[in-house]
Amino acid sequence: MSRFAGYRLLACPSCQTVHAVANQVSFNLMSFESWTDGQKRHALMGSREGVRQCAQCEAMFLEREAKFVGHTRRCQRDDEVPYQIPDFLLRPAYETNWSWQGLRERLIKLGQWVLRGGLPSAAAGPAQSSEAAGSAVGAGESPKLDYPEFLYVPDSALASIIENPTHQSDPLMLALRKLYWRYLNDPYRDKARRFKAHGMDATVGFFPTELQTQNMRALLQLTYHYQPEDVVTLAELHRELGEFDIAVRLLKQCEADNEEANTIRDAAVSRVAAPLPVVYAWQTPNRSQVDCPRTP
Numbered sequence: 646m647s648r649f650a651g652y653r654l655l656a657c658p659s660c661q662t663v664h665a666v667a668n669q670v671s672f673n674l675m676s677f678e679s680w681t682d683g684q685k686r687h688a689l690m691g692s693r694e695g696v697r698q699c700a701q702c703e704a705m706f707l708e709r710e711a712k713f714v715g716h717t718r719r720c721q722r723d724d725e726v727p728y729q730i731p732d733f734l735l736r737p738a739y740e741t742n743w744s745w746q747g748l749r750e751r752l753i754k755l756g757q758w759v760l761r762g763g764l765p766s767a768a769a770g771p772a773q774s775s776e777a778a779g780s781a782v783g784a785g786e787s788p789k790l791d792y793p794e795f796l797y798v799p800d801s802a803l804a805s806i807i808e809n810p811t812h813q814s815d816p817l818m819l820a821l822r823k824l825y826w827r828y829l830n831d832p833y834r835d836k837a838r839r840f841k842a843h844g845m846d847a848t849v850g851f852f853p854t855e856l857q858t859q860n861m862r863a864l865l866q867l868t869y870h871y872q873p874e875d876v877v878t879l880a881e882l883h884r885e886l887g888e889f890d891i892a893v894r895l896l897k898q899c900e901a902d903n904e905e906a907n908t909i910r911d912a913a914v915s916r917v918a919a920p921l922p923v924v925y926a927w928q929t930p931n932r933s934q935v936d937c938p939r940t941p
C-alpha cells in the first residue's frame with residue numbers, strides 16, 4: 646500500500662520552475678514481475694531511474710540535480726509555507742563559483758526588490774488590511790494554482806534523446822541508457838511469456854540486435870565509471886552480452902541471499918544470456934519448485 650504525505654518542492658535546474666513531488670511514506674516494492682535487467686511489470690512505484698523533465702522548459706535532468714526549495718502539504722500555491730523565491734536569488738545548480746561582479750549585481754537586485762516591498766513574509770502575513778484580505782478571500786476566486794508535476798519521459802522517446810544528446814550529463818545518460826536497455830529487452834519478454842504459456846523455453850532465442858549491443862556496451866562503460874558498486878547490473882550486462890565468466894566473477898562479492906545475483910549467476914553458469922524473471926523467496930510457490938527443480 647502506498648501512502649503519500651505532503652510534497653517536496655523541487656526547482657528545475659535550468660529555468661527554476663518549482664514542481665511538486667509527492668512524498669512517499671511507505672510504498673510497496675512488490676511487483677508482479679521483476680526481471681534480471683531491473684524491469685518491473687505492474688510495479689506500484691516506478692522511479693524511472695530518477696529521470697525527470699521540466700514541465701516548463703522541458704529540460705531533462707535527474708531528480709537529485711533539481712534544487713530542493715521546501716516542503717508543502719498540498720501542491721497548491723496558496724499553501725501557508727512561504728517559499729516564493731525570486732529567480733535571481735536562485736543559483737543554477739551548475740554554477741560553481743561566484744564572481745564579485747555577479748555578487749554585486751545580485752545585491753543591487755535584492756535591494757531593489759526589497760524596496761518594492763518584496764519581502765515574502767510581509768506580503769503573506771496576517772497584518773494585511775481587512776480590505777485586501779477580503780478582496781483576496783471573499784471573492785471566492787482566489788487563484789489556486791497547482792504546482793506542475795515533472796513530465797514523464799516515455800520509453801518511446803528514449804531513442805531520439807540518446808541519439809541526439811544536447812547537454813545531458815553522463816549520470817543522466819547512464820539513467821537514460823538503463824531505461825533504454827530494459828525497453829529494448831521488452832519484445833523478448835513478450836516472446837518469453839508467450840513461449841512459457843505454451844510450455845516452451847524462449848531463452849535459446851535471445852540474440853541482442855546491434856542497437857542493443859551498442860547500448861549495453863555504452864551502459865557498461867558508464868556504469869563502471871559512475872556506479873562501479875552496482876555489480877548486479879554490471880554482471881547482468883556482461884551476461885546478456887555473452888560474457889558469462891566475467892559475470893560470475895563479478896557476483897562473487899554479493900551476499901548469498903541476493904536473489905537477483907543468484908538468478909544471474911545460475912544463468913551465467915548455464916551459459917544462458919536471455920533476461921530472466923527473478924523469483925524471490927516469498928514468491929516461490931510449491932508449483933514452481935515442481936516445475937523447475939533446482940539441480941545441485
Ligand SMILES: [Zn+2]
Pocket residue numbers: 657658659660661662699700701702703704
Ligand atoms: Zn525548466
